[in-house]
Amino acid sequence: MLDVRRLRLLRELAHHGTIAAVAEALAFSPSAVSQQLSVLEREAGVPLLERTGRRVALTPAGLNLVRHAEAVLERLEQASAELAHARRGLAGPLRIGTYPSAARAIVPAALAGLAARHPGLEPMVTEVxxxxxxxxxxxxxLDVALVHEYDLVPAEPEPGLALTQPVFTEPMYLAAAAAGTVAEHRGSPWIMAPAGTLCHAMTLRACQSAGFTPRVRHHVDDFTTVLALVAVGQGVALVPHLGTVPAPPPGVVLTRLPMYRRTRTAFRAGAAAHPAVAAFTAALHSAVPAELGGGVPQV
Structure with a gap:
């Protein structure tokens, strides 16, 4: 019988590519991951891995087993959801991931609504x-998370995960000392999020679409700080609606752009029917401001 925990390790190896990365992601030691994968190979009775230097490639049998592992893990999530429905009332921890601007502008109201309807739940929020x-x-x-995507940076499918339809959609703005277009600021210094973030990729692609590569002066991941830097002439930036709430500082002019950011909730495949996940998603819809389409779930 194949062990589900070892199947999970194999699934993560397919995503991360190295045993060291799997160990870091799951808080194991590399030797423990390696040992468990060796046991899985013995259980399977066929080679699952091909080692090439520091990287490990999956054999065709290994890739096929990962496909089955995804299905098994999804069914386990569905079973967990059914068991949760059988209990009386929602209780226990609910680990929520969110990006900073939603953590400030949307999540507190969602948690208040969640507490009013399900006082036994213990939401635990992490910015990610x-x-x-x-x-x-x-x-x-995490059990559920808010994720966003931009017109120029669409969401990529992630095996083992599921996404809702957009909970809300925000317009994007150019923040500068005066109204203008992205193309008109090809010579300006830019303020961008750190490399590796979706916000960084969005600004870079927007500038490239306008025909230039931005000259980056500051790397800042907090939109309040970004607007403060724009206000004192340190550069220009692209900012979503939530990043401008409650209002930009004096000296900042926002020019609305034909670009949008959409926010969805993400969770493990099979967990859509889990009552705690569904309750948080409903509370999130109710917390969205009316100008962003709040109050009624979008389908």
């Missing part, structure tokens, strides 16, 4: 960049 959400959900560090 959407680029890191998939690994955190698969590792069991």
């Amino acid at each position: 960049d959407p680029a890191a959400v998939a690994a955190a959900l698969r590792a069991g560090e």
